[in-house]
Amino acid sequence: MSNSSVNNMSQTAQPSADGNNQVDAYRRRFMGAITGTVAAAAAITLVPGVFLREVHAADVTPRPEDQPADAKIRWGMLIDTRRLTDGGESMVEACKKEHGWGNDPKARPDQQAQWIRTVKVTDKLTKNSFTLPVMCQHCETAPCVDVCPTGASMKRADGIVQVNKHTCIGCRYCMMACPYKARSFVHEPLTDQLPHSPRGMGTVESCNMCVHRVDKGQIPACAEAAPQAVIFGDLNDPESRISRAMKALGGEQIRGDLGLNTGVRYLNI
Amino acid sequence: MSSKIITYSEVGAGKGFYTLLAIFAAICAVGFFAFLYLEHEGHYVTGMNNQIVWGLPHVFAIFLIVAASGALNIGSIGTVFRKKIYQPLGRLSALLAISLLVGGLVVLVLDLGHADRLIIAMTHYNFKSIFAWNIILYNGFLGLVGFYIWTMMDRKLKEAYPYAGFMAFTWRLLLTMGTGSIFGFLVARQFYDAAIMAPLFIAMSFSLGLAVFILVLFASYKWTGRELGDLIINRLRYLLAIFIAAVLFFELMRHLSNLYATEHHGVEWFILRDGGVYTQLFWIVQIFLGSLVPLSLIFCRFLAGNRLSLVIAAGLVILGGFAQLYVILIGGQAFPLVLFPGADVESSYFDGVTNSYSPSIWEIMLGLGGVGLAFLMVTIGVKVLRFLPESLSDGIVDKAR
Amino acid sequence: MMFSKIKSMLLLPLMLPMLLVAFLAGCDASPPEINLATAKEKAEQCVEPTEDMRRNHMVYLNEHRDETVIAGIRTKKHSLNECINCHVSATKADGEALHYPDQEHFCASCHTYAGVKIDCFQCHADRPQVLDNSDYKHKLSANSYHEMSAKKQPLNMADMLLVTGDKGAVQ
Numbered sequence: 001m002s003n004s005s006v007n008n009m010s011q012t013a014q015p016s017a018d019g020n021n022q023v024d025a026y027r028r029r030f031m032g033a034i035t036g037t038v039a040a041a042a043a044i045t046l047v048p049g050v051f052l053r054e055v056h057a058a059d060v061t062p063r064p065e066d067q068p069a070d071a072k073i074r075w076g077m078l079i080d081t082r083r084l085t086d087g088g089e090s091m092v093e094a095c096k097k098e099h100g101w102g103n104d105p106k107a108r109p110d111q112q113a114q115w116i117r118t119v120k121v122t123d124k125l126t127k128n129s130f131t132l133p134v135m136c137q138h139c140e141t142a143p144c145v146d147v148c149p150t151g152a153s154m155k156r157a158d159g160i161v162q163v164n165k166h167t168c169i170g171c172r173y174c175m176m177a178c179p180y181k182a183r184s185f186v187h188e189p190l191t192d193q194l195p196h197s198p199r200g201m202g203t204v205e206s207c208n209m210c211v212h213r214v215d216k217g218q219i220p221a222c223a224e225a226a227p228q229a230v231i232f233g234d235l236n237d238p239e240s241r242i243s244r245a246m247k248a249l250g251g252e253q254i255r256g257d258l259g260l261n262t263g264v265r266y267l268n269i
Numbered sequence: 270m271s272s273k274i275i276t277y278s279e280v281g282a283g284k285g286f287y288t289l290l291a292i293f294a295a296i297c298a299v300g301f302f303a304f305l306y307l308e309h310e311g312h313y314v315t316g317m318n319n320q321i322v323w324g325l326p327h328v329f330a331i332f333l334i335v336a337a338s339g340a341l342n343i344g345s346i347g348t349v350f351r352k353k354i355y356q357p358l359g360r361l362s363a364l365l366a367i368s369l370l371v372g373g374l375v376v377l378v379l380d381l382g383h384a385d386r387l388i389i390a391m392t393h394y395n396f397k398s399i400f401a402w403n404i405i406l407y408n409g410f411l412g413l414v415g416f417y418i419w420t421m422m423d424r425k426l427k428e429a430y431p432y433a434g435f436m437a438f439t440w441r442l443l444l445t446m447g448t449g450s451i452f453g454f455l456v457a458r459q460f461y462d463a464a465i466m467a468p469l470f471i472a473m474s475f476s477l478g479l480a481v482f483i484l485v486l487f488a489s490y491k492w493t494g495r496e497l498g499d500l501i502i503n504r505l506r507y508l509l510a511i512f513i514a515a516v517l518f519f520e521l522m523r524h525l526s527n528l529y530a531t532e533h534h535g536v537e538w539f540i541l542r543d544g545g546v547y548t549q550l551f552w553i554v555q556i557f558l559g560s561l562v563p564l565s566l567i568f569c570r571f572l573a574g575n576r577l578s579l580v581i582a583a584g585l586v587i588l589g590g591f592a593q594l595y596v597i598l599i600g601g602q603a604f605p606l607v608l609f610p611g612a613d614v615e616s617s618y619f620d621g622v623t624n625s626y627s628p629s630i631w632e633i634m635l636g637l638g639g640v641g642l643a644f645l646m647v648t649i650g651v652k653v654l655r656f657l658p659e660s661l662s663d664g665i666v667d668k669a670r
Numbered sequence: 671m672m673f674s675k676i677k678s679m680l681l682l683p684l685m686l687p688m689l690l691v692a693f694l695a696g697c698d699a700s701p702p703e704i705n706l707a708t709a710k711e712k713a714e715q716c717v718e719p720t721e722d723m724r725r726n727h728m729v730y731l732n733e734h735r736d737e738t739v740i741a742g743i744r745t746k747k748h749s750l751n752e753c754i755n756c757h758v759s760a761t762k763a764d765g766e767a768l769h770y771p772d773q774e775h776f777c778a779s780c781h782t783y784a785g786v787k788i789d790c791f792q793c794h795a796d797r798p799q800v801l802d803n804s805d806y807k808h809k810l811s812a813n814s815y816h817e818m819s820a821k822k823q824p825l826n827m828a829d830m831l832l833v834t835g836d837k838g839a840v841q
Contacts, residue, residue: 069742106311110318110619119616121609134608134616143456149400150393156742164739165793167389170382172322173400179457181606181618185322185382187313191769193795195751200793201311202382215744254608258456385789 059233059241062217074140074159075209076235076263077220078242078251081132083229088118088133094225095135098210099197106188113184113199115207116222121269130269133222136161136182136207137254138263144174144183153204159235159263162208170202179255182206209263235263274668275357277655280493286652289492293645300638303631304379312382315632320624321602326380328594329636332477333373333643334407334448335470335594338441339478341366341414343505345441348417348434354504354666358486360656363418363437365485365647366478367411372643374407376636399450406444413437422655445474452597459536460601465526469519473590476512479505480586485647487580489657498663499574506579510567513586517560520593536604539623540596547600550592559589599626705779708759717747727753731790750790753777755798770796 063070079088096102101113116135123129138161144153145161152168155161163174163183175183183206186199193199196212210220218224223232233242245251251265280286307314317324344362347355378384394401417437420430449470452461483505490497524541527533540547563582572578603624608614614621651657658665709716716723718730734748746752757776762768770778770791777796781788 063742065744065746067743068737104313106313108313108318110320110624111313113319114618117616117618117620119608119614119618119620122613122615124611124613134620146397147400147454148395149398149404150389151395151398152393154740156740158742162739166735166739167386167393168383169386169390171400172382173398173451175319175322176602177455177457179606180608181320181620184319185312187318188311189792192767193793195754195795195799198793198795200789203793204382211742212744215742257610383789 087131296641
């Protein structure tokens with residue numbers, strides 16, 4: 001947030017979005033021709049409009065299923081809010097679909113679970129505004145992990161923060177502690193949950209960076225839904241796409257002042 | 270140990286006793302029914318939600334827990350500070366402490382999303398968690414106070430009495446600090462993030478515990494027809510005044526230091542000026558009814574020695590303390606989290622808006638159930654064991670000193 | 671568990687007459703009718719010897735769940751989802767969805783008889799998922815997929831340097 005006003009100024013100074021895109025497309029091709037970076041992610045046109053595309057192979061490498069999560073890795077995400085033309089709505093939809101939340105029949109609106117949401121931020125002084133998706137920020141020193149009496153709120157070896165719902169007693173202290181309001185409590189009995197994402201009454205839940213996908217070598221559903229704006233990868237590997245991007249461009253934290261060293265970072269906030 | 274002059278006895282099993290027993294048992298049953306309902310339906314039937322995650326049951330629970338540690342003070346003053354005049358009250362004070370604590374804990378536990386996993390809470394400890402430490406503190410408190418009662422009742426353990434009293438006293442300070450720190454450690458919440466929460470809670474425990482104690486003492490002596498002299502009552506009266514003043518002092522310090530830090534201005538103005546029901550509760554109930562009125566009742570010259578005024582004062586202190594906890598707990602959550610300092614935020618998840626909360630009947634039932642349980646335990650306690658001195662008339666108290 | 675026990679104790683006075691009726695009605699149904707039909711269609715054997723499984727399935731499950739959730743080990747052998755996939759059919763004979771409370775459900779067919787209460791299916795799917803997932807993005811392999819729209823292209827460095835303008839270009 002520290003230099004956001006500067007960024008925001010330049011954002012407002014720019015012409016309409018469409019104009020931008022055209023210029024960008026041109027520049028992209030231009031740069032691609034020179035550097036060959038785009039060629040690395042070459043697109044083979046099968047049918048007009050349908051692409052078979054190789055994402056950078058190294059974002060997530062599949063791990064043998066009998067191996068535990070690797071402590072050398074720290075998974076993270078970099079989200080460029082300006083490239084999210086919908087403010088992250090598609091990411092929210094993808095998450096709902098992946099984990100099956102968002103329509104608990106009995107809960108009131110203020111009791112509905114929300115693992116990820118889009119937040120519109122308007123600067124009080126300049127009135128400049130932007131929208132960003134907010135979910136669990138996967139802090140390195142996560143307050144929710146510190147306060148949990150049973151250790152159910154946990155950080156995996158690879159930096160993913162999640163709830164071990166088998167030992168969660170539903171005390172909601174983690175929800176009190178989270179600065180991002182990233183957690184929800186399930187207020188009612190549920191049926192027909194998705195097999196890969198069990199959710200149930202009386203426990204706390206939140207974004208788990210799609211552990212079940214990451215363990216299989218896939219990227220989280222939200223990152224997959226917005227590949228033009230989100231890079232998922234290993235923050236500890238200096239050669240990963242996300243580390244290189246962050247080195248070049250930075251990656252801001254929400255409430256960086258709390259010093260939580262979040263794993264989810266943003267550009268242009 | 271208190272002088273030989275004091276004799277303790279169980280209360281008789283009259284009609285009044287059984288009526289009282291039935292009333293408290295009924296309240297307990299109501300609370301338990303609320304628990305069964307919540308356990309079956311889920312928390313959607315409560316007023317709590319994903320913004321106000323701790324609601325009325327927690328206000329009740331924390332009230333009882335804080336009052337519990339405070340109730341022990343009367344005994345501690347007698348034992349630790351060797352004020353002999355308080356020693357005859359030690360047994361009742363310890364019984365009340367245990368009962369209130371159990372009542373509070375039961376509410377806390379029965380509100381859990383998975384109360385059936387209590388065994389996990391007892392077997393899986395995260396030692397970084399203040400909450401986990403609190404579980405240990407609560408259990409230790411029950412054990413120590415139980416032992417303290419034993420040393421008071423069993424002549425053979427007379428030697429251990431001062432030590433038990435001292436340990437129980439130290440432990441209760443830790444316990445209240447632990448309870449206060451449940452909030453003090455929440456960096457994310459503007460209203461809680463302050464070290465002063467711990468001493469504030471200690472001061473609150475003094476005044477709330479004493480107020481409850483006074484009411485119980487009055488009731489039990491009146492209903493059993495025992496004599497209660499002015500000597501002891503006046504002691505308690507001025508003690509209460511000191512404690513009320515202490516709470517006011519820490520509350521003032523807290524708000525002043527919050528107003529000093531710019532980042533906390535938002536939440537301060539919310540509570541003190543713009544918070545609607547929370548502002549009203551703060552000024553009218555907590556400050557005016559719960560602090561200023563009792564202080565004037567105590568110090569008003571025309572009411573000196575008036576017992577009813579002390580009872581009313583104690584009642585008001587309890588009301589004020591409840592309001593104070595409500596404001597701290599629920600008001601503190603109603604104020605939106607600050608995601609982006611200096612910016613307005615809006616979302617489908619109630620970011621940036623004042624969160625609303627209206628407790629449901631189930632939460633009230635559950636909370637009252639805990640209160641009922643506490644007093645049920647006291648009622649049974651004074652019946653089966655010798656907790657109450659047969660007389661606290663001035664003559665006897667004076668000699669015991 | 672403790673509280674559900676208390677609860678069932680409270681319900682006991684209500685249940686007793688019903689149990690009595692059930693008992694009188696179905697004296698010959700005493701040995702449990704374990705529903706193995708679904709599994710037998712798919713395999714000869716369980717993941718561990720049958721006798722062992724009968725006695726120790728909860729041990730395997732509990733061990734595996736900690737391995738999975740805490741450590742991230744994703745082996746299939748003792749996975750609860752796999753038990754369900756093999757042992758439970760999605761629908762009952764009459765075409766209705768089959769759920770844990772139903773007597774036909776493999777796990778329930780035994781637990782009801784043994785009087786075992788488990789909370790697993792408060793969260794876990796109690797039947798194989800019926801696929802309705804005509805995903806908008808068809809997965810080809812871990813890292814490749816069909817994109818229906820050409821507009822959403824993965825981000826690469828060159829893109830980002832350009833879009834973010836000055837700040838990036840300096841580096």
